[in-house]
Amino acid sequence: MLGERGGKMRADRLMAIMMHLQSKGKMTAKELAKLLEVSERTIYRDIDALCAAGVPITAESGLGGGFSLPPDYRTKVDGLRTSEIHALFLQMNELPFRQLGFNRPLQSALSKIFHSLPGQLRHDAEWVQNRVFLDTGGWRPKPDDTALVRRMQKAVWEQIRVRLTYRDRLQTDYRWTADPYGLVLKSGMWFLVVRTDEGFASLRAARILEFELTDRTFDRLAEFNLEQYWKIWVEHYERRTKRYEVWLRTDGDGLAALAGSSGAVVDQASIREAEQGRKDVRAFFESAAGAAAFATEWAAHVEAVAPQPLRDLLAERAARLLAVYERADP
Helix, strand or coil, rough: CCHHHHHHHHHHHHHHHHHHHHHHHEHHHHHHHHHHCCHHHHHHHHHHHHHHHHCCCCEECCCEEEEECCCCCCCHHHCCCHHHHHHHEEECCCCHHHHHCHHHHHHHHHHHHHCCCHHHHHHHHHHHCCCCECCCCCCCCCCCCCCHHHHHHHHHHHHHEECCCCCCCCCCEEEEEEEEEEEECCEEEEEEEEEEEEEEEEEEHHHHHEEEEEEEEEECCCCCCCHHHHHHHHHHHHHHHCCCEEEEEEEEEHHHHHHHHHEEEEEEEEECCCHHEEEEEEEECCCCCHHHHHHHHHCCCCEEECCHHHHHHHHHHHHHHHHHCCHHHH
């Protein structure tokens, strides 16, 4: 069993190496090792195995070198594994694709892939489609206007400068001439990333009051990366909305709970070793009550180190609980 598991893990890793080289181009052994969480020696062995199997990987040494695949090289559909088929054919909420006009092309593409699969993998696709459905819509959905999403998409695709009016959460209106750089779907809400004279901004589509395409195009900044920008923007946004700063001393379970909490934002750069194998970490909550609720729930794993008013609040709660449970039986 261990040998089978080890073989499957290596097969998955070999496929992952090929996918990374196809999508990212030239990569070093160090970069691949970091992504796949193995040693560089393991990567070199895997590259040798792929080359022996006929995969046309080339290696360049020296500064700027690395491993790469020919630009036209693609893995075959019949090389997909069962788990990949399951992931590919899960029924995703089609509203975003419909808003972008991609629902029919997407269905057509999946149909072509489906009919090109060998019999067993085709059965796997049918199996998962009949057992898992991902409904990402709310009970009372308020979808962003499809016509507006399409116009935003056109502006992004064709690099058309736009004029727009935007109303923020404080009901303040802004009028900009902007360059639309990208669309992001977050929790069912569309955001338009634009560049104005004041810099980049992320605009909720539902708050755009006026949107007009001009007759001018623009040149994108070559170094702009939408995914990286969005991650940084979300981090800054969450920190603005969660302003109550605390320091916690926590074990591994507490740190995992903190990272998974929707009510907290963790400052990853602040994490440092503390006594007894624990770690000190800075986190941000919306309020003292939210921080106290988390520290109370995870009291066996988390200690609030600062601020002192939070420690006082927790001590008061603990004293009340102790007074209740130390009483004699009624």
